[in-house]
Amino acid sequence: MATTQSAPTIPTAAPVPQITAREVARAPKGWLAWLTTTDHKKIGIMYLVLSFAFFVIGGVEALLMRLQLAQADNTLLDPQTYNALFTMHGTTMIFLFVVPMMAGFGNYFIPLMIGARDMAFPRINALSFWFFVAGGAVFYGSLLFSPPECGWTCYAPLSENAYSPTGGVDAWIYLIHLTGISSLLGAINFYVTIANMRAPGMGWGRMPLFVWSILTYSILLILALPVIAGAVTLLLTDRHFGTHFYDATNGGSPLLWQHLFWFFGHPEVYIMVLPAFGIVSEVLPVFARKPIFGYKAIAAATVGIAFLGLLVWAHHMFSTPSPTYVLTAFMLGSFLIAVPTGVKIFNWVATLWRGTIEFKTPIYFVCGFLATFLLGGITGIFLAVFPIDWQLTDTYFVVAHLHYVLMGGAVFGIFAGIYYWFPKMTGRMLSEGLGRTSFWLMLVGFWTTFLIQHSAGLSGMPRRVYEYPDVGHLELYNLISTIGSFILALGILATIVNVAVSLKKGAVAGPDPWRGNTLEWFTQSPPPVNNFDVVPRVRSVEPMKDIRRQIDRQARSSATREPVGAPTAGA
Amino acid sequence: MPAALRVHVRPQHARRAAALGILAAGGVLLPAGSAFAGVFAPEAGGSPNADDIRELYWFVFALGAVIFFAVTGLLLYSMLKFKAKKGAVAAQIHGNTRLEVGWTIGAALILVVISVVTFLKLGAIQDPPRSGADGIPVTKDGTFVAAGSRQRLPDDGKSLNIEVNGQQYLWRYTYPDGDANSLNNVFAYEEMVVPTNTTVTLEIRAQDVAHSWWIPKLGGKFDAIPGSTNFTWFKATKEGVFTGQCAELCGRNHANMTARVRAVSPPAFEAWYAQQKADIEASEQAAGDKRAEQIAAAQTAAGSTVTANAESETETP
Numbered sequence: 001m002a003t004t005q006s007a008p009t010i011p012t013a014a015p016v017p018q019i020t021a022r023e024v025a026r027a028p029k030g031w032l033a034w035l036t037t038t039d040h041k042k043i044g045i046m047y048l049v050l051s052f053a054f055f056v057i058g059g060v061e062a063l064l065m066r067l068q069l070a071q072a073d074n075t076l077l078d079p080q081t082y083n084a085l086f087t088m089h090g091t092t093m094i095f096l097f098v099v100p101m102m103a104g105f106g107n108y109f110i111p112l113m114i115g116a117r118d119m120a121f122p123r124i125n126a127l128s129f130w131f132f133v134a135g136g137a138v139f140y141g142s143l144l145f146s147p148p149e150c151g152w153t154c155y156a157p158l159s160e161n162a163y164s165p166t167g168g169v170d171a172w173i174y175l176i177h178l179t180g181i182s183s184l185l186g187a188i189n190f191y192v193t194i195a196n197m198r199a200p201g202m203g204w205g206r207m208p209l210f211v212w213s214i215l216t217y218s219i220l221l222i223l224a225l226p227v228i229a230g231a232v233t234l235l236l237t238d239r240h241f242g243t244h245f246y247d248a249t250n251g252g253s254p255l256l257w258q259h260l261f262w263f264f265g266h267p268e269v270y271i272m273v274l275p276a277f278g279i280v281s282e283v284l285p286v287f288a289r290k291p292i293f294g295y296k297a298i299a300a301a302t303v304g305i306a307f308l309g310l311l312v313w314a315h316h317m318f319s320t321p322s323p324t325y326v327l328t329a330f331m332l333g334s335f336l337i338a339v340p341t342g343v344k345i346f347n348w349v350a351t352l353w354r355g356t357i358e359f360k361t362p363i364y365f366v367c368g369f370l371a372t373f374l375l376g377g378i379t380g381i382f383l384a385v386f387p388i389d390w391q392l393t394d395t396y397f398v399v400a401h402l403h404y405v406l407m408g409g410a411v412f413g414i415f416a417g418i419y420y421w422f423p424k425m426t427g428r429m430l431s432e433g434l435g436r437t438s439f440w441l442m443l444v445g446f447w448t449t450f451l452i453q454h455s456a457g458l459s460g461m462p463r464r465v466y467e468y469p470d471v472g473h474l475e476l477y478n479l480i481s482t483i484g485s486f487i488l489a490l491g492i493l494a495t496i497v498n499v500a501v502s503l504k505k506g507a508v509a510g511p512d513p514w515r516g517n518t519l520e521w522f523t524q525s526p527p528p529v530n531n532f533d534v535v536p537r538v539r540s541v542e543p544m545k546d547i548r549r550q551i552d553r554q555a556r557s558s559a560t561r562e563p564v565g566a567p568t569a570g571a
Numbered sequence: 572m573p574a575a576l577r578v579h580v581r582p583q584h585a586r587r588a589a590a591l592g593i594l595a596a597g598g599v600l601l602p603a604g605s606a607f608a609g610v611f612a613p614e615a616g617g618s619p620n621a622d623d624i625r626e627l628y629w630f631v632f633a634l635g636a637v638i639f640f641a642v643t644g645l646l647l648y649s650m651l652k653f654k655a656k657k658g659a660v661a662a663q664i665h666g667n668t669r670l671e672v673g674w675t676i677g678a679a680l681i682l683v684v685i686s687v688v689t690f691l692k693l694g695a696i697q698d699p700p701r702s703g704a705d706g707i708p709v710t711k712d713g714t715f716v717a718a719g720s721r722q723r724l725p726d727d728g729k730s731l732n733i734e735v736n737g738q739q740y741l742w743r744y745t746y747p748d749g750d751a752n753s754l755n756n757v758f759a760y761e762e763m764v765v766p767t768n769t770t771v772t773l774e775i776r777a778q779d780v781a782h783s784w785w786i787p788k789l790g791g792k793f794d795a796i797p798g799s800t801n802f803t804w805f806k807a808t809k810e811g812v813f814t815g816q817c818a819e820l821c822g823r824n825h826a827n828m829t830a831r832v833r834a835v836s837p838p839a840f841e842a843w844y845a846q847q848k849a850d851i852e853a854s855e856q857a858a859g860d861k862r863a864e865q866i867a868a869a870q871t872a873a874g875s876t877v878t879a880n881a882e883s884e885t886e887t888p
Contacts, residue, residue: 248797255796290661293665321801342678350670352653387693460816
């Protein structure tokens with residue numbers, strides 16, 4: 001008792017945990033600072049930059065495929081290269097871009113949004129990132145020998161040793177394992193951080209919706225990843241150690257692979273889009289200057305989608321030999337998921353209603369997201385009706401649908417996030433002009449590329465074919481799609497240029513350029529290492545609005561009292 | 572709360588107007604259904620199951636179009652109408668329970684309707700009908716009766732059953748003739764010959780990796796998966812060639828694993844089948860003769876070798 005140090009008085013209503021530094025090691029500088037960091041912000045930026053690099057690589061792979069398909073019976077690429085390209089493209093976009101990109105946003109913004117000074121386990125956080133790097137390196141290392149050719153789904157028996165004897169499939173298996181460990185560690189870290197480290201007053205009902213979405217993303221990862229890890233391990237032992245889990249000639253079952261894969265694969269879709277929903281739910285109220293419409297409904301819908309998302313995997317398998325009652329059950333389950341998804345879309349549109357919308361680049365991307373994702377959701381209903389799915393599955397209709405959902409859902413959400421949070425991460429604004437150019441090119445490019453692909457599929461063009469005969473209008477459809485893909489690529493390029501230019505030359509952002517609602521806008525841009533000197537008490541879903549209101553009130557009444565919870569730095 | 576309610580009356584009007592517009596457009600589109608096959612709807616016109624799938628598709632399409640244009644219309648209207656202007660103040664509405672419960676139930680109801688219509692249509696799509704009067708006469712104990720116990724058959728139990736076998740990178744068709752000998756069955760690669768107006772049931776299997784049987788105008792896809800048997804049916808309503816291809820990635824040459832169904836008149840089919848059967852019998856006969864000849868020749872040769880051996884044995888003890 002006698003040795004108690006007098007804790008520094010902090011102007012918050014509740015005490016916050018104190019750390020007493022005994023020795024200050026000199027922080028490493030330069031590249032070593034990045035290599036050895038455990039700071040959630042630096043790790044977040046590394047995640048974002050590396051994932052985006054993979055996005056560019058996956059995009060180039062897509063453009064090569066579109067060039068091959070621009071003409072009927074084209075001979076630009078041979079079938080082996082083409083099959084490798086769509087395998088690399090799908091795997092890259094899912095495991096090396098969207099999921100880690102969301103981990104990047106989560107890493108950077110979860111602690112800031114909940115008023116924490118770092119993630120719960122900073123070193124595990126760094127480990128998680130480096131596992132992701134290892135996964136990417138192993139997978140792209142297969143370029144040096146022979147990349148996998150079995151598609152991102154790697155269906156057995158095609159992926160078995162007898163039909164894919166090269167090491168490409170093994171590289172794919174190790175990618176699943178390494179990025180899986182990465183995501184699993186990250187997910188546990190997010191869960192613990194969100195459950196334990198929220199600012200005083202931030203109950204579950206006052207958590208920002210992005211935090212809700214990352215919490216749900218984490219739970220889904222924790223539930224789904226062990227299944228795919230087990231599935232690919234069985235494939236690995238089939239390939240090299242003489243087991244026959246997926247080998248029908250020795251009592252195994254190729255259908256088992258499909259069930260295990262999609263038990264993971266369908267939740268994976270929600271793992272990719274739910275965080276984008278979270279970004280949309282953050283951006284909309286800020287720029288509409290209006291609270292989010294139906295906060296509780298959106299949070300509940302997020303959890304509901306995740307729960308139902310675990311129960312609908314076999315809708316990817318409607319054409320397999322399965323009993324009608326199984327098909328029916330999975331059809332109805334898939335219908336159920338449309339309800340919370342529809343609720344979210346209605347809530348988002350209602351958030352714009354009677355707002356005063358300030359049209360900055362992030363809200364453009366959000367509106368693009370709404371229209372695009374909506375169509376992806378509606379074509380999802382077509383595919384959920386299993387007799388209709390019999391005609392549509394494994395055709396370009398599905399390719400179009402999944403890009404409307406993942407590109408329209410996840411990627412437009414990610415771009416909204418980039419434009420919304422870039423000022424916080426760098427202290428500088430992105431150019432509005434280039435941002436809008438990028439948005440319009442991406443929107444027009446996307447719809448040109450993928451809308452017509454529905455028709456290609458309806459005309460009988462299966463997916464994953466390296467060439468097609470010019471029957472009907474197939475060549476025209478494909479040419480339109482290829483032209484669109486290059487417009488889309490230009491749009492993405494515009495954002496890359498925007499980031500490169502604005503890093504040095506962008507307008508200085510200040511701590512809160514958008515008049516945001518959540519706590520990340522309470523600190524400097526970019527935030528200091530400890531994020532907050534002072535963590536305010538949270539009284540609503542929109543703590544920054546409360547703080548601004550309080551400051552206004554105090555300024556008006558010219559109170560002599562020191563403002564409670566006012567920004568202490570860079571305000 | 573009343574203020575919030577008041578504003579939400581208008582979008583419903585807008586939505587209703589948009590919905591009517593779409594329905595009108597749909598009314599124009601629907602009769603022209605077949606003209607839009609391959610652009611807005613799946614292919615059909617070769618078999619009743621494909622036609623029924625397309626009808627179901629058009630129903631979902633119409634509903635989907637109404638929802639899409641209504642919601643995007645509302646979105647665009649909100650974006651234009653509520654753009655920030657000088658002096659405008661955003662309404663601080665946090666939600667509206669009655670409205671939210673309303674659209675949740677509304678969305679659920681739409682899905683109930685789709686489910687009901689699907690179940691109404693399902694029988695026609697899944698259950699094979701009887702062959703037409705002018706189809707080939709399939710007898711209960713005769714040549715073309717489907718034998719699969721798990722298989723859906725016409726209610727008279729009669730169909731022309733064909734085994735489809737997917738292999739890298741072609742399709743093999745076998746026409747079981749009902750007897751125990753499976754080696755004398757008629758078979759074909761890539762092109763399947765069937766009679767019109769006759770219900771054809773398929774047993775689909777794979778030999779190596781997974782494939783998927785798909786002739787768009789004759790119905791949906793059915794995966795051929797090693798270790799399992801999948802079933803479907805079609806009933807060609809007119810003569811002609813219906814093309815399709817493997818729809819499940821099966822390796823490097825997946826793009827060229829094509830399939831054709833040639834529907835011919837029942838007499839032409841019977842003639843084709845009889846010819847194939849006769850050819851097989853003739854070749855079996857020829858092979859049998861050849862074998863007998865070879866055996867006889869071998870025996871003669873063996874006889875002389877035995878004597879030769881006996882001689883050599885005596886020479887070198």
